[in-house]
Amino acid sequence: MERVGADQEIQQDAHPRPAARPIRSPAYLKRPASSLLPPLSSLLPVPHPFRPLSPAPFTVDSRASFAKERQLDSVVEARGLTKRYGAVTAIRGVDLSVPRGTVFGALGPNGSGKSTTVRMILGLGRPDAGTVSLFGQPLSHHGPDLLRRIGSLVETPAFVPYLSGRDNLRLLEKYTPGAGPAGIDNALHRVHLGQAADRTFKTYSLGMKQRLGIAAAILHDPELVILDEPTNGLDPQGTREVRELIPELAAEGRTIILCSHLLHEVEQVCDAVAILQAGRVVAQGTTASLLGETGELRVRLPEAAEAEAAFATSPWAGRVRREGDELAIAGAGQEGREINRFLAAEGLYAAEIRSVRPSLEDVFFELTGAESQDV
Amino acid sequence: MSSLVRTQATRLLNALDAELFKVSHRRMTAILLISLAALVLVFYVLLWLRIDSGPGTRRGSYFAWLEAKAAMSFLHVIPYSLALERFFATLVCVIFAGSMMGNEYDWRTVGVVAARGVHRWHFLFAKLFTSTLFTAVAVAAGFLIGMAASAWWTHVYVLDYGTIDARWLQDAFEGWARTTFVVLPYVYLAVLCATVFRSAGQAVGAALGVYFIESIFTGILTGAEGWPRHIPAFLLNFNGESLMRANGSVTATGGAGPFIFGSGDAPALRAALVLVAWMAGILVLVFWRFQRRDIQE
Known part of the structure; x- marks a missing residue:
């Protein structure tokens, strides 16, 4: 436990967090998992405002150093994001860095601030403090131009109920042209909605709505795709297809942010992870770094x-x-x-x-x- | 600079195109227009029943009967039909605008559009433009239905068609534009309410509430003494009525005709300026609110 040293690439939020409760460990572990993990005090702190991690060599995983990557090219850079709704602080001092080309998982219990953070990134809400940069440029100055490079599915899919799936995509294509009819067909087929494309959205099952949401997110060939709980409502087959689609999208050179509470899903597809708790990032790093040295x-x-x-x-x-x-x-x-x-x-x-x-x-x-x- | 302007203009046109796509594919648009036409027709039928039942024997009923005939004749179709339009088109257009904007919140589609990099003001401008267009079309459609009904009964009862010439066409066009202008503040108010309450139902309810309660409020204050009696002169309803008087009158004494009530008597220019001030204020508030506020919470 004590051995985890300076090369450990997990960030810990500078703000204090509640003491960890005793955890539930798998049966094969005869002792609490807490003893497997490095003490949080030994993790590299990332004080607010943001300070880049040390580019120390990464020994656990063969992939390039997360810290080095993020210094070189971050697609999303959030610093000290804070959002309050009345007396409730939804997120406080969130620092987030998403390297280009990664599949980045945002994990957290319900109410931990994942969706609020995503909304700040997408310009749907204004942070009370902190800044968001997308593709190296501040969102506050170049918002619409930067957002056009992003495809997103936030929470449950939102579409015009009286339009068909295809017409909904046509509508979005009118706002941000580029895909054309062929692109719409391609997006629909990619999420296996080709046959139901001409049915009205309100007749879709939850799984079909979710698929249409993903189709809309990738319709305009975005560089960054943000998927908030994309497997909600999908059957096992659909879940598997989405899980396979995410690496495909990443292989096409896109950066993916996947918000999920399905830990297994995130572990399978994400290169890097941020864990949120009570509106704070309690850890951030490559998936391997979070898991590797703690074994x-x-x-x-x-x-x-x-x-x-x-x-x-x-x-x-x-x-x-x-x-x-x-x-x-x-x-x-x-x-x-x-x-x-x-x-x-x-x-x-x-x-x-x-x-x-x-x-x-x-x-x-x-x-x-x-x-x-x-x- | 010119490329920036061109880009913005293109994006604005894209937003307009998308908005018109939504409206043209929505069944509610046609339902509202058909409802408006039906309401205008129903009123002309009521007018016909009034005439058909004869003048009656009660005191003054003969003059009321003559007034009804005058209102039905094509000669007075501009003031009378447009006066009906003002009432019904306000209801229909407020429902249209309030639900068009409010449903975007109800369905959360406003967030989807904003997250795709569409300027908020482009989105809102497209909404307001479409609402204005719909109002103009609704008033015109209702006016045409009124003209058709009036022409039919003018023919049946051999009433006065008047002289249909270029001057009449100009009056008809000006009357249509004036009526549209009088309806628009309530339409923009519905959009403002939708932006504030983020709900179609609340937006329509609030805007129509203002429309009806304001009439009552105006009626009460008009009879008051002292400075409160001047308050209605700065409200929408009083100035709307004042402006509608410029469309002409049905009776020689300046009466608006059966089923039409109104007491606004401000000069047309002043009334128009007050309405412009209201519309400008509402639009500033809408844009400010929509631009500054979180889309979803």
Whole structure:
């Protein structure tokens, strides 16, 4: 736990957050997931106003450093975003950086401020404090021009109910021309709505509405696509199709922001993640960085007690815990080779060595302290 | 600079095109126009029933009967039909404008459009332009129906057609424009209410509430003494009525005809200026509110 150091690429919000409640861990983890995770105090703080992360080498994931990427080319850069609705502060001091070409997940329980943040990014609401830059330019100065480069689906799909799916896309095409009839057909077929395209929107099922929302978001070939809960109301087949569509869109060179409370979905498709809790970003970084170094190594061997004693004078001292004939070494998920060598040098031979990585769900619950039903 | 202007103009035209697309595909547009035509027809039928039942024997009923015949004749179609239009077109156009803007909030489509980089003022301008266009079309359509009904009964009862010449056409055009102008403040008020309340139902209710309550308020204050009696002179209804007088009168004594009430008697220019001031104020408020306020909360 203590080992996670300066190269850890998780940002922690500078504002204090509520203390984490005991978390629900998967059964295979014999101890609380909190012990798998780095203490939040050890994470790189990102004070407000925004300060770029250290471009330290990234050791867990082969992808380019998140920090380096964001310094080079951020599609969305939010700094200190704050939004109040009367006495309620929906988001407070949100710093967000979305590197170009990534699939970026915004995770958080209901009411954590995901949709409010997205609305600020899309210019639908004015922040009480803070700024938003899109494609390197301030939204407040170049709003409409910048927004034309974005496709979005915010919350539930909104369309004119008396128009057909196709006519709704025609309508949007009139506002922002470019796609043409062929583009409309293409968008409809891409979300498998070709056959229902001429039915009125009000007769659509929730899943069909959601698909039309996605078609509208990609209609004008945007550079950035923001999808807020895109799989809401979709059946498993539809969910799978959307999950497959997102990497496809990213492969076409688009940046994707995916707001979801479906942790598994985000873990599967997102390169980078921001976790929001009570209107604050509590962690932000690549998915790998959030998961990778927090893993532990499990070593099973008959001489577990002897091995535990040997570890007391090793570089892993203080991170080893014995559970029967098994040792759990925190934060050593990627160090199986070194540990195996160390044990052999001590004359101990492991029967089994395995790396146990926490899921995004574990990380999420640790950072937000949320119960699963809230997510 | 010119390229910027061209871009803005193109985008504004795109927004107008989109708005007209929505309105032309909406069944409600046709329903409202048909309702307006039906209401005008119903009133001419009522007028016909009044004439058909004879002058009666009560005191003064003969003059009322003559007035009804005069109102029905094509000779007076401009003042009478347009006076009917003013009332019914206000109802219909307020419903049209309030629901057109309010439904964008109800359906949350305003957010979709704004998030696609459409200037808010382009969107709002397109709404206001379409509302104005609809008002002009509605008044014209109702006027044409009134003319047709009046021409038919003028023929049946062998009444006076008057002289239909270039001057008459000019009067008809001016009357139509005047009536449209008098209806427009309520239409813009409906758009303002939709922007404030973000709901079609509340927008229509509030705008029509102002329309009806203002008439009552004006009636009460007109009979008051002192400075309160001057308040109606600065309201929409009084000045609307004043301007409508310029369309002419049905009777020799200046009466507006059966079923038409009104007490506005301000000079036409002054009345027009007051209405312009109201419209300008409402439009400034609409644009300010729509531009500054969050689209969704």
